[in-house]
Amino acid sequence: MKILKKSLFLLFVPVALVLSTSGHHFETDLAKQYPQMDLTDLFVFESNQPNKTVFLLDTNPQSRKDSFNFAPNGIYKFHVANNKAFTEGQTFSFTFKDNKVQFYWDGNPENELSQTGTLIAQGPVNRILELNNGIKIWTGTTQDNFQGNAVGAELFKHKVLDEGVYDLSAFDVGEKGNYFGIGKSSVIVFEVPNELLSDNIFYYASTAFEEEANHWHQVNHIANVLFPHFYMGYDNKLRSKYGSQGAVEDDEIKQNVINNLTKYVTTAGIQKDPKAYVAKLTERVYPDVVPYEVGTKASYTVDKFNGRPLLDDAMNVSLGLLVGSETALDDQVSIKPERYQPNFPFTIPIDDDYLKASQKSVTINVENQIGTEKKNTQNTKTPQTPINNWIYYIVGGLFIVLLIYFFTRKKK
16 A cells, blocks of 8 residues: 555656646646746735735746746736626736836726736836835745645545545645745735725736737636636646636636536535535636735635635635535645745745845836826737746656656566
């Protein structure tokens, strides 16, 4: 039995490396091709400063310390609506050029892919930008802000969806399976006065780039934790379709979510009425947006989504929801509080450019006020696919060769 468990662990390590290279990592074809625009996590919570809300986005699972890890030819967007239908609201967008970050606002929660809206301000990366309208911005590199048992999650998923077996021992690998723990993220975090938001908001984030003249693609969409990985099973075609969409209800994707949830819930056997539970949960998680009551304590729990704070164990919550448990499941990996701080930017920068700076904050005068409508369409070129993508393919191939050798060699 120990040999079998060890073999399964080895078998799922390469898959877990792909998963962790995710809370949400490399879930679509374009995200694999352009990792700088691969969105991996999204947090929204009440600031420690009165009457302010924080939005924090992780991107690029191939981020490296002391490197420029953002796409110079992409747009990073936070879509914030006043209702779940996304008919009213706003979009906060970010672009990166010449080691500076540009911050935009648009009075449409889902503007066209090429549009950023009105330029509000710009300033250096790796500095806290204190805008004179009450907004703070920081962009740079941190340790990955997501913790979870990547190896155990992949094995658990395989056992349920492929074998019809509900086996929590898949997580017994514990902290050894936390491949997120060794990764780094590129972070965009900004803090806004609550007066700029409605009392209740719904949100998600996206990235986009221009492949050729006037031909734009959305690379990724992120809101709920591990949505495409858990809720959409193994359908890579639908995952890519999901990544290209906004807050829409797609019948094909919705049915896929229902089918996968039904498999998890019926296999676990916890719910007395699996059909009713699946219908209720599908309504809660799809379309993939998250609600937040502005000014309240954020929480991401089995009972309720209300934004998402950094210290909630969202992987455990997602696992509990998947199987119909009344409580979160334990993936045997703990959150790492030492990776966060109580003050802005709330996560901990690791680039020397920030750490060694004598002045970590810069005061910025805004160029336009939020609420000023100035349509701004970006003209970009296709971001280059990093050569280090091949490292993952080569390492994965070598690992498979070693596995084959290990299981086929003759005993002396």
